[in-house]
Amino acid sequence: MNDYMALDNANDDNKDDGISPFLTISLADQLLPTTDKEEEEVKEEDTNSMKGHTSSYLELQLPDMSSVSHISDQYYEQLVSSHSKQGTSTCSNLNCKHHPDGPLYLCSTCFGNKPYCQHCIKEQHQSLPFHRILVWDDTCCCYISANWTDLNMAWTLVHKDGKQCTSEGRVRRLQVLHVNGMHILPYHVCNCFIGGEKRASASPLQLLANNLFPATSLSPTSSFSFEVMELFDSLNLNGFINIKQFCDSLIELTPRDMLYNDEV
Numbered sequence: 432m433n434d435y436m437a438l439d440n441a442n443d444d445n446k447d448d449g450i451s452p453f454l455t456i457s458l459a460d461q462l463l464p465t466t467d468k469e470e471e472e473v474k475e476e477d478t479n480s481m482k483g484h485t486s487s488y489l490e491l492q493l494p495d496m497s498s499v500s501h502i503s504d505q506y507y508e509q510l511v512s513s514h515s516k517q518g519t520s521t522c523s524n525l526n527c528k529h530h531p532d533g534p535l536y537l538c539s540t541c542f543g544n545k546p547y548c549q550h551c552i553k554e555q556h557q558s559l560p561f562h563r564i565l566v567w568d569d570t571c572c573c574y575i576s577a578n579w580t581d582l583n584m585a586w587t588l589v590h591k592d593g594k595q596c597t598s599e600g601r602v603r604r605l606q607v608l609h610v611n612g613m614h615i616l617p618y619h620v621c622n623c624f625i626g627g628e629k630r631a632s633a634s635p636l637q638l639l640a641n642n643l644f645p646a647t648s649l650s651p652t653s654s655f656s657f658e659v660m661e662l663f664d665s666l667n668l669n670g671f672i673n674i675k676q677f678c679d680s681l682i683e684l685t686p687r688d689m690l691y692n693d694e695v
């Protein structure tokens with residue numbers, strides 16, 4: 432019996448049994464290498480076992496809709512409350528004596544989601560330039576995104592040899608693609624003389640020393656974090672995600688106001 436005949440017969444035999452055509456194809460695939468007699472025996476055995484599994488499987492999968500509705504109401508309330516001021520109007524740092532009446536900030540990347548004053552949130556994020564910080568907006572009555580420029584913060588790069596730059600030159604902005612989307616990172620241009628040349632922006636080698644891969648070899652204004660490159664490598668090799676799909680996904684993760692308002 433050829434492949435198509437086996438498939439046709441299997442379909443005909445199972446029409447009255449109410450078995451899905453996909454299930455029949457799967458059974459036919461298993462039966463093809465066997466003889467006609469063995470084929471009938473295996474088909475009958477598999478069909479019976481599938482019937483038993485199908486009914487118990489459906490029983491397990493069908494949820495109790497009244498409990499689903501109750502649970503979803505509870506979850507919704509909790510999720511919405513995480514976007515509110517959470518009943519507090521002061522900094523979560525108990526020892527804080529700064530900005531008692533200022534706006535509250537929270538970080539959606541840090542675990543805990545606690546609100547802090549501007550001083551405390553800046554202190555916590557001096558070494559975390561790719562965290563998503565939010566600020567409470569009284570007009571919108573919700574948290575909106577706040578970046579390092581809003582907080583008057585600037586990154587200090589290390590030199591090629593790994594030593595911290597202390598010159599604190601004028602602030603320039605660097606576009607960085609990270610695992611949670613695009614960032615505009617203000618940084619102090621290094622005013623030290625490196626190789627006899629004073630640069631107007633970070634050099635490609637200096638970016639590499641800071642775990643950022645430069646997008647160009649001449650005065651780069653865009654770069655990729657090493658983490659995002661590792662993520663693409665893994666998704667490309669294991670999930671066949673191409674570079675456009677990957678970049679589109681990261682743009683989706685970038686706050687809309689940053690995409691349209693910030694230019695390097």
Ligand SMILES: [Zn+2]
Pocket residue numbers: 538539540541556559562563
């Ligand atoms: Zn954070």
Ligand SMILES: [Zn+2]
Pocket residue numbers: 522523524527528529547548549550551552
């Ligand atoms: Zn504080």
Ligand SMILES: [Zn+2]
Pocket residue numbers: 590595596597598621622623
């Ligand atoms: Zn320097």
